[in-house]
Amino acid sequence: MVRISIFGIGYVGLVHAVGFAMLGHEVIGYDVDERKLRRLSQGLPTIYEEGLEEGLRMALSEGLLRFTADAVEAVRESDVTFISVGTPSNPDGSQDLGQVIAASRSIGRALREKGDWHLVVVKSTVLPGTTLGAVKKALEEESGLRAFEGFGLASNPEFLREGTAMRDFFAPDRIVIGVQDERSKQLLLQIYEKVSSPKVVTDINTAELVKYVSNAFLALRISFANEVGALCKELGVDCYEVLRIAGMDHRIGPHFFRAGLGFGGSCFPKDLKALANFMESRGLKARIVRATLEVNEEQIHRAIALLEKHLGDLRSRRIGVLGLAFKPNTDDVRESRGIALARELLRRGATVGVHDPKAMENARRELGGAVTYYESPQRLIEDSEAVIIATEWSEYELLDYRGKVVIDGRRVEKAREARVYEGMAW
Numbered sequence: 001m002v003r004i005s006i007f008g009i010g011y012v013g014l015v016h017a018v019g020f021a022m023l024g025h026e027v028i029g030y031d032v033d034e035r036k037l038r039r040l041s042q043g044l045p046t047i048y049e050e051g052l053e054e055g056l057r058m059a060l061s062e063g064l065l066r067f068t069a070d071a072v073e074a075v076r077e078s079d080v081t082f083i084s085v086g087t088p089s090n091p092d093g094s095q096d097l098g099q100v101i102a103a104s105r106s107i108g109r110a111l112r113e114k115g116d117w118h119l120v121v122v123k124s125t126v127l128p129g130t131t132l133g134a135v136k137k138a139l140e141e142e143s144g145l146r147a148f149e150g151f152g153l154a155s156n157p158e159f160l161r162e163g164t165a166m167r168d169f170f171a172p173d174r175i176v177i178g179v180q181d182e183r184s185k186q187l188l189l190q191i192y193e194k195v196s197s198p199k200v201v202t203d204i205n206t207a208e209l210v211k212y213v214s215n216a217f218l219a220l221r222i223s224f225a226n227e228v229g230a231l232c233k234e235l236g237v238d239c240y241e242v243l244r245i246a247g248m249d250h251r252i253g254p255h256f257f258r259a260g261l262g263f264g265g266s267c268f269p270k271d272l273k274a275l276a277n278f279m280e281s282r283g284l285k286a287r288i289v290r291a292t293l294e295v296n297e298e299q300i301h302r303a304i305a306l307l308e309k310h311l312g313d314l315r316s317r318r319i320g321v322l323g324l325a326f327k328p329n330t331d332d333v334r335e336s337r338g339i340a341l342a343r344e345l346l347r348r349g350a351t352v353g354v355h356d357p358k359a360m361e362n363a364r365r366e367l368g369g370a371v372t373y374y375e376s377p378q379r380l381i382e383d384s385e386a387v388i389i390a391t392e393w394s395e396y397e398l399l400d401y402r403g404k405v406v407i408d409g410r411r412v413e414k415a416r417e418a419r420v421y422e423g424m425a426w
């Protein structure tokens with residue numbers, strides 16, 4: 001058993017707080033958002049993930065998990081602290097390290113009081129050099145201690161996918177441990193002992209970079225698929241069939257190889273922007289990363305163009321957007337294609353209705369009163385002249401689309417019975 005504290009109880013932090021407790025560790029969650037902490041302490045999850053609510057309640061009742069608004073207590077009563085705060089984009093696309101530095105400073109202040117050796121692990125996605133640069137500096141300044149002497153420092157980037165986050169926590173493809181001292185390495189290996197996935201031990205900068213390389217490569221597969229998709233649409237060829245057959249080559253593989261509305265989410269867009277900005281700031285070209293982002297943005301306009309092909313001017317036309325979460329089985333709407341589409345439709349003067357099975361509350365914060373929120377997706381279809389399918393929720397396979405214009409960004413087979421059916425790449 002290891003005593004663990006986690007700074008930043010968002011998607012990654014909460015899944016880890018519950019996951020580590022389920023592995024038998026003693027976990028303390030700390031966040032600057034006290035409302036979140038109150039909810040979580042009552043066993044009420046702040047995000048939707050399959051298996052999370054049950055895990056949270058079990059961990060709380062077994063006394064293996066608790067939450068505190070006191071950063072000093074969290075550090076004092078643990079042996080290792082994971083930083084899993086947000087790393088959003090600045091307006092110019094560069095990485096905003098504000099939360100990471102603030103968290104590092106409060107951990108550093110707590111370390112000054114604690115006295116004992118303590119391990120600090122950066123789990124947030126940060127550019128190479130951040131852990132050994134800004135994080136180390138903040139920790140050393142506040143604690144008065146030196147890294148790798150008074151406290152350990154490590155990088156442990158996260159690869160979980162929202163929608164299957166709990167499963168991914170217990171069975172990731174690999175666990176990347178970036179360290180440069182033996183004590184930190186052994187403690188991290190002990191924490192993940194019960195997870196049977198391969199553990200790759202490497203240095204800190206490599207661990208940080210692996211995360212960006214992975215996300216950029218996955219995103220570029222999607223943008224490449226979308227570029228192929230535009231060609232398939234032009235030729236009247238089914239892009240799914242093309243990519244399925246091409247993906248049977250083991251050098252290519254079938255995953256992340258689907259055309260449609262493109263990628264959203266809290267990671268790909270911001271991480272690719274940060275990577276491109278980082279490369280360019282070093283005088284390097286980031287052509288492929290930039291092209292990946294550009295192709296992705298184009299998908300929204302391709303969907304709108306398909307709509308206009310059938311409806312003409314969209315002013316005052318009633319358009320439904322099915323799906324606001326950036327992917328199924330999550331309530332996360334960050335950079336979601338559904339939200340981006342709704343905004344573009346509003347900009348063009350359309351009357352917009354929206355539906356999502358899990359993400360309506362989060363969508364309200366983004367779209368406010370500008371759209372109509374439907375509890376029933378079937379009602380939304382009935383009230384709309386045309387609908388765009390932006391998230392492939394399985395329940396959208398059960399709807400009746402007859403009589404409508406449907407622009408399908410995610411390949412929902414049932415929608416083919418619509419009066420006019422337009423797939424984005426088939």
Ligand SMILES: NC(=O)c1ccc[n+]([C@@H]2O[C@H](COP(=O)([O-])OP(=O)(O)OC[C@H]3O[C@@H](n4cnc5c(N)ncnc54)[C@H](O)[C@@H]3O)[C@@H](O)[C@H]2O)c1
Nearest residue numbers: 008009010011012031032085086087099102103124125158
């Ligand atoms: N969401 C994912 O699927 C995913 C996957 C892999 C990696 N990541 C990376 O993990 C990190 C966290 O992502 P997320 O989606 O969980 O973010 P999030 O925005 O959901 O959560 C961040 C949390 O940190 C808290 N916070 C902010 N400043 C703080 C501080 N000074 N001290 C303590 N808490 C503070 C916020 O209140 C919030 O609860 C990011 O770097 C992200 O890129 C995310």
